[in-house]
Amino acid sequence: MGFNHKDIIGLQGLTREEIQLLLDTADNMKEISGRDIKKVPTLRGKTVVNLFFEASTRTRTSFEIAAKRLSADTINISASTSSVTKGETLSDTARNIQAMKPDIIVMRHAASGAHHYLAQRVSCSVINAGDGAHEHPSQGLLDMLTMRQKFGALDGLTVAIVGDITHSRVARSDIFGLTTMGASVRLAGPPTMMPPGIERLGNVTVCTDMREAIAGADVVMMLRIQLERQGKTLLPTLREYARYYGLNPQNLKLAKPNAMVMHPGPINRGVELSSYVADGDQSAILTQVENGVAVRMSMLYHVSGGELPTE
Amino acid sequence: MNLLIKGGRVIDPSQGIDEVLDIVVENGAVKELGAGLKAPAGAETIDAAGMIVTPGLIDMHVHLRDPGLEYKEDIITGTKAAAAGGFTSVACMPNTKPVNDNKAVTSYIVAKAKAEGLVNVFPVGAITQGSKGEALAEMGDLKEAGCVAVSDDGRPVTSSELMRRALEYAKGMGIMVISHAEDLSLVGEGVMNEGFVSTELGLKGIPWAAEDAATAREVYLAEFTDSPLHIAHVSTKGSLRIIRNAKTRGVKVTCETAPHYFTLTDDAVRGYNTNAKMNPPLRTADDMAAIKAALADGTIDAIATDHAPHHLDEKDVEFNVALNGIIGLETSLPLSLKLVEEGVLTLPALVEKMACNPAKILGIDRGTLKAGAVADITVIDPKATWTVEADRLASKSKNSPFLGWEMKGAAAYTIVSGKVVYSRS
Ligand SMILES: [Zn+2]
Ligand SMILES: [Zn+2]
Numbered sequence: 001m002g003f004n005h006k007d008i009i010g011l012q013g014l015t016r017e018e019i020q021l022l023l024d025t026a027d028n029m030k031e032i033s034g035r036d037i038k039k040v041p042t043l044r045g046k047t048v049v050n051l052f053f054e055a056s057t058r059t060r061t062s063f064e065i066a067a068k069r070l071s072a073d074t075i076n077i078s079a080s081t082s083s084v085t086k087g088e089t090l091s092d093t094a095r096n097i098q099a100m101k102p103d104i105i106v107m108r109h110a111a112s113g114a115h116h117y118l119a120q121r122v123s124c125s126v127i128n129a130g131d132g133a134h135e136h137p138s139q140g141l142l143d144m145l146t147m148r149q150k151f152g153a154l155d156g157l158t159v160a161i162v163g164d165i166t167h168s169r170v171a172r173s174d175i176f177g178l179t180t181m182g183a184s185v186r187l188a189g190p191p192t193m194m195p196p197g198i199e200r201l202g203n204v205t206v207c208t209d210m211r212e213a214i215a216g217a218d219v220v221m222m223l224r225i226q227l228e229r230q231g232k233t234l235l236p237t238l239r240e241y242a243r244y245y246g247l248n249p250q251n252l253k254l255a256k257p258n259a260m261v262m263h264p265g266p267i268n269r270g271v272e273l274s275s276y277v278a279d280g281d282q283s284a285i286l287t288q289v290e291n292g293v294a295v296r297m298s299m300l301y302h303v304s305g306g307e308l309p310t311e
Numbered sequence: 312m313n314l315l316i317k318g319g320r321v322i323d324p325s326q327g328i329d330e331v332l333d334i335v336v337e338n339g340a341v342k343e344l345g346a347g348l349k350a351p352a353g354a355e356t357i358d359a360a361g362m363i364v365t366p367g368l369i370d371m372h373v374h375l376r377d378p379g380l381e382y383k384e385d386i387i388t389g390t391k392a393a394a395a396g397g398f399t400s401v402a403c404m405p406n407t408k409p410v411n412d413n414k415a416v417t418s419y420i421v422a423k424a425k426a427e428g429l430v431n432v433f434p435v436g437a438i439t440q441g442s443k444g445e446a447l448a449e450m451g452d453l454k455e456a457g458c459v460a461v462s463d464d465g466r467p468v469t470s471s472e473l474m475r476r477a478l479e480y481a482k483g484m485g486i487m488v489i490s491h492a493e494d495l496s497l498v499g500e501g502v503m504n505e506g507f508v509s510t511e512l513g514l515k516g517i518p519w520a521a522e523d524a525a526t527a528r529e530v531y532l533a534e535f536t537d538s539p540l541h542i543a544h545v546s547t548k549g550s551l552r553i554i555r556n557a558k559t560r561g562v563k564v565t566c567e568t569a570p571h572y573f574t575l576t577d578d579a580v581r582g583y584n585t586n587a588k589m590n591p592p593l594r595t596a597d598d599m600a601a602i603k604a605a606l607a608d609g610t611i612d613a614i615a616t617d618h619a620p621h622h623l624d625e626k627d628v629e630f631n632v633a634l635n636g637i638i639g640l641e642t643s644l645p646l647s648l649k650l651v652e653e654g655v656l657t658l659p660a661l662v663e664k665m666a667c668n669p670a671k672i673l674g675i676d677r678g679t680l681k682a683g684a685v686a687d688i689t690v691i692d693p694k695a696t697w698t699v700e701a702d703r704l705a706s707k708s709k710n711s712p713f714l715g716w717e718m719k720g721a722a723a724y725t726i727v728s729g730k731v732v733y734s735r736s
Contacts, residue, residue: 012511089628111629112513113583132631134513172513195516197507 003302007119007126010135011177019144019181025298026145026291032069033293043072043304046103050076051093052129053109058265058289059129059138063106066296075102090114094121104303107131112169125303133167139264140173142295144181146288147219150260155182160213160255162245163223163272164193164234170264171223172201179203188213189223189245192234210245217255221262222247222272238271248274252282260284312730313337315350319359319690323366324663325679334364336686339729343682355731359690362723365662366678367399367687369669370640372464372489372543372567372615375401375432378419379408384620384707386420389640390428392618392706394733396640397722399687400431400677401618402669405442406465412437412448417456429732430725431687433459433675438477438488444468447477450484459673462489464543467525469495471532478538487673489541490529492550493591497521502631504577504592512580514630517592523549530557533564541672542566544617546591548601555610565672567613570639570646571712573602573655579712585626585633586712589619603655612668614661616643620708638706642699644691645718652719686729695721695735 003021011019032040048067052060060076067074079093090109094117097105104125107115112132119126130136148154159178165171165187175185179202187198188210199206207213214220225241235241247261261273261283269275278285314336321332321344333348334341342351350356375389384392393401403420405411411420417434424432436453440446442463450461461481467490468474474490481488498521503509505516526542530553533540545551545566557564571589576596579587587593605611619636626633647665650656656664666689670678677687699716701709725733 089624091627109629111631113630116583117629132513133515166510169513172511195510196505197510200507201511 006303007115008137008299008303009115009119009126009128011137011140011173011180012135014180016180019141019177022141022295022298022302023145023148025301026141026294029297029301030291030294032297038069039071040069041071042301043067043070046072046304047101048072048074048104048106048300049097049100049102050074051079051097051105051107052077053079053107054130056108056130059108062292063129063296066293067300069293070297070300072300090117091121094118098122098124104300127299127303130169132169133172134169135173135176136169137173138292138296138299139170140177141299142288142291143174143221143262144177145291145295146262146284147260150284151218154178157183157218158186158216159183159219159221160186160188160217161221161223162188162210162213162247164225165189165198165223166193166195167226168223174221175201175204186213186217190235190241211251211254214251215254217259219260219262220247220252220255224264224266225268225271227268242271246272246274247277249276252277262288265289313351313354314686314726314729315348315354315356316359316364316688316690317356319362319364321364321680322659322662323680324659324667325366326681328680329659334680334688336688336726336729339686341680341682341684341686344680357690357724361694363658363691363693365689365691366666366680367725367727368397368644368665368689369400369677370398370616370618370643371402371613371669371673373401373403373618373640374406374620374636375403376620377407377423378416383622386423386432387427388705388707389618389620390424390430390432392638392640392704394429394725395705395722396642397644397689397691397725398430398640399689399725399727400433400675402433402435402459402673404435404462404464405437410437410442411435411458412440412442412453414449414452414456417453417458421457430727431677433457433673435460435462435464435489437461438463438468439473442466444470444473447473447480450481450486454484454486458486459675460487460489460541462491462543464489464491467491467493467495471528474529475532475536478532478536478540482536482538487539487541489543491543492522492525492529494521494525497524502588503580504594506577506595508577508580512583514580519547519549519594519598522547522591523553526550526553530554530562530564534560534562537563539563544569544572544591544615545602545611546572546594546598548598551601551605551610555605555608558610565612566610567615568602568606568611569615569617570643571637573599573606573650574646575712583630584712585628585630586637586710586714588630588633588635589617589637590635603650606650606664607655612664612672614643614647614664615669616640620706621710622708626710636710638704638708638711640706641704642711642713642718644722645720648693648720686726688726689722690724690726691720692723692735693720695719695723697721
């Protein structure tokens with residue numbers, strides 16, 4: 001079977017087989033990154049535009065490396081969302097970029113649904129590198145790849161996701177992806193950060209106490225608290241947040257002994273995670289980053305409908 | 312011009328009439344209702360067999376965007392859309408540029424509507440100067456210039472004290488206050504109803520409590536000041552519960568809802584459809600059921616469209632930055648007739664909510680076919696089927712979530728002061 005989508009806007013709606021395929025290909029791609037010459041000609045002659053309306057060095061660099069390893073020509077455009085207020089709309093930007101005839105646009109945008117909008121207006125492929133609080137499919141896939149490498153399969157895993165669920169696109173992509181793949185997800189966080197109806201997104205349980213969520217879990221995924229977004233209404237103080245919703249060596253003991261600790265990064269040390277946990281041997285944070293490149297190679301490869309690497 | 316409207320099912324709740332009758336119109340007024348009437352000399356005859364004949368429909372909540380925002384709509388295109396939708400009168404909200412908070416703007420609207428408008432235009436003035444919520448507008452002057460109500464629609468009067476004074480002062484001037492009930496601090500940066508769909512789409516939500524809390528405040532202020540109050544575009548179950556309860560206590564509160572609130576839910580936002588973005592936002596199936604129940608039990612007095620035209624460039628953008636509002640004048644009648652098909656309302660009850668009650672609430676001498684009344688009449692073809700197509704809408708703007716929808720029912724003739732201003736054939 002193949003991957004018959006022009007775009008990857010989110011993990012919602014992808015089938016089990018399609019996710020499987022993206023992950024299997026990522027596993028293969030990982031081998032390329034281990035070679036002396038980390039390059040295959042798969043996307044030679046193709047143009048990938050990285051269009052970032054929100055700063056994110058990590059994700060942008062990861063996509064850029066992924067594209068280069070597949071021999072694509074990459075162009076980075078950092079656009080400011082403020083150009084919208086100056087009169088240039090996303091549809092103008094879309095038309096301009098389209099005129100450059102790229103094959104793939106990798107976009108990050110602060111507005112949920114921006115990729116949906118763009119994909120309907122350009123003929124090239126669109127990959128979502130994060131839209132508002134909606135989805136971040138490459139992060140979801142790299143999380144799943146990291147879990148699959150450790151546990152062999154995603155079926156039957158229990159994954160606890162803790163933190164600001166309302167504003168997290170990572171949480172949504174993880175929920176869509178993991179529940180499609182047969183894992184169960186438990187969510188915890190302050191009720192000010194828990195959106196209504198989230199349990200209806202799949203095999204998802206909402207816990208009031210973080211300890212309840214991580215008890216017996218295979219994976220504990222800690223979400224980043226957006227310091228700038230927290231304001232004064234969602235949380236009293238970071239100190240209290242760390243106390244009730246932070247992961248430390250004590251509450252980590254509640255999870256399975258071999259449980260894996262994850263975080264989409266960048267970490268607020270001492271807030272979501274204590275340094276003991278972030279740097280401890282259960283932490284998979286750096287593996288996540290490493291897997292990011294392979295997953296993004298897989299995504300670029302599948303939307304381009306290219307041929308398999310021959311070497 | 313004189314008219315004989317022959318053999319239609321005449322529904323006029325103001326006289327308790329629902330039977331097949333002829334209507335004679337002479338010199339712009341209703342002369343006579345009866346069976347087998349003869350056409351007066353030089354009269355045109357409208358064959359209304361199989362049609363429904365009602366007092367001219369009144370949309371008590373529209374935005375004509377004139378003056379200042381004519382690129383969206385103006386008094387000519389807006390009243391054309393109204394006529395095509397079967398409306399003989401509209402009340403237009405004051406959030407124009409400049410805001411209709413003074414005699415000069417009101418007079419401009421009245422004069423332009425008189426000279427070039429197809430239907431009656433009843434301006435609504437602002438509650439506060441510039442609709443800024445800081446100082447009361449000159450309501451006496453506004454009324455004298457022709458305003459039939461005051462409202463800061465588009466935004467709430469955030470200060471409770473100022474709202475109290477507005478209700479008291481308006482009462483003294485004999486003008487009705489229309490409230491856009493919304494607690495802005497609860498709305499925050501919300502762009503759609505807060506619920507499962509906003510969670511799934513990752514869009515910021517507007518909780519129902521933002522409307523309910525504000526409605527409760529308005530109702531208590533109306534009760535305290537013993538002033539009449541009309542709540543615009545009610546969209547939640549909770550607001551209706553508050554209003555129903557207030558009515559049983561004798562509070563002088565009336566309210567309206569719009570066809571989109573009893574036709575669509577927040578599901579329509581899926582796909583980030585900016586034509587489903589409005590304020591208040593589309594709610595849930597639960598709210599929709601409550602609205603139908605409130606239409607049926609009389610808690611909701613009127614159906615108004617909140618016709619809110621916007622330019623394509625203001626809707627063809629990311630959902631977050633799209634402007635709120637949809638056009639509604641040309642789809643209101645068929646969507647409302649569906650309520651009759653569904654058994655929510657009888658036809659006479661629907662006519663009450665689309666003609667008689669709006670006239671009563673605004674205190675205008677319309678909404679009746681009594682002999683001697685101004686001959687504002689709508690002839691409805693209940694069986695006409697048509698598709699909503701952008702090119703065929705009379706409104707300058709096309710921001711409708713109903714584009715492509717099959718509609719049943721349409722205005723066959725719209726008659727204002729005895730003159731046919733729209734005919735479908
Ligand atoms: Zn309003
Ligand atoms: Zn309005």
